[in-house]
Amino acid sequence: MQDLLPIATRIGERLKARGETIAVAESSIGGLVSAALLSVPGASAYYIGGAVIYTRAAGDALLMIPPEARVGLRASTEPYAMLMARTIRQRLGTTWGISETGASGPTGNRYGDAAGHACVAISGPTERSITIETGQPDRVANMRAFAAAALAQLEDVLG
Numbered sequence: 001m002q003d004l005l006p007i008a009t010r011i012g013e014r015l016k017a018r019g020e021t022i023a024v025a026e027s028s029i030g031g032l033v034s035a036a037l038l039s040v041p042g043a044s045a046y047y048i049g050g051a052v053i054y055t056r057a058a059g060d061a062l063l064m065i066p067p068e069a070r071v072g073l074r075a076s077t078e079p080y081a082m083l084m085a086r087t088i089r090q091r092l093g094t095t096w097g098i099s100e101t102g103a104s105g106p107t108g109n110r111y112g113d114a115a116g117h118a119c120v121a122i123s124g125p126t127e128r129s130i131t132i133e134t135g136q137p138d139r140v141a142n143m144r145a146f147a148a149a150a151l152a153q154l155e156d157v158l159g
Contacts, residue, residue, distance in 0.1 A: 004036035004147055005036060011037065012037060012047075020046060021094040022046055022047060022048065022094055022095065023091070024037070024047075024050030024051070025053050025099040026051070027053050027102060028103060028104040029147045030052055032143060032147035033050075033147050034047070034050040049092050064091070065083060069083060070083070074111050075111060076117060079129075080101055081121035082129050084099035085099040085121040089123045098150060099121050100119070101118065102117050102118025104116075105136070105139040115137045115139075117132070118132045118142070120132065122157050124157070126157050128157055
């Protein structure tokens, strides 16, 4: 977590300076992005809320994505991550939404993705999605790598 704090601080300062807000939907990183963003003093100025969407049941209950929006999509893909980012942004009425969906390990997921696979999406005035492949089965290391990549992408999008 300590390695995420410097980038979270820069992101928080940028969001506060601009008067922008963010919502987070995380999966295999288990709340690390939210924890990092909330560790910054004054986070209530920009962090509106977030959820760990670890199962389909959680996604149905917390994001309330209609079934027709999922047609042709599967979890752990960039299009699905973007759907999550757009949905959390819309649901919480924020400037930005960020999401992650993947397989932290030590084995892959039921969709055929290997451990160390994750997709991150950012939705806002600019949109971007990326796929991360660590090639490693280490669950905790993958969670940290996914969170670091998500925050790096957010910082880059914020400029």
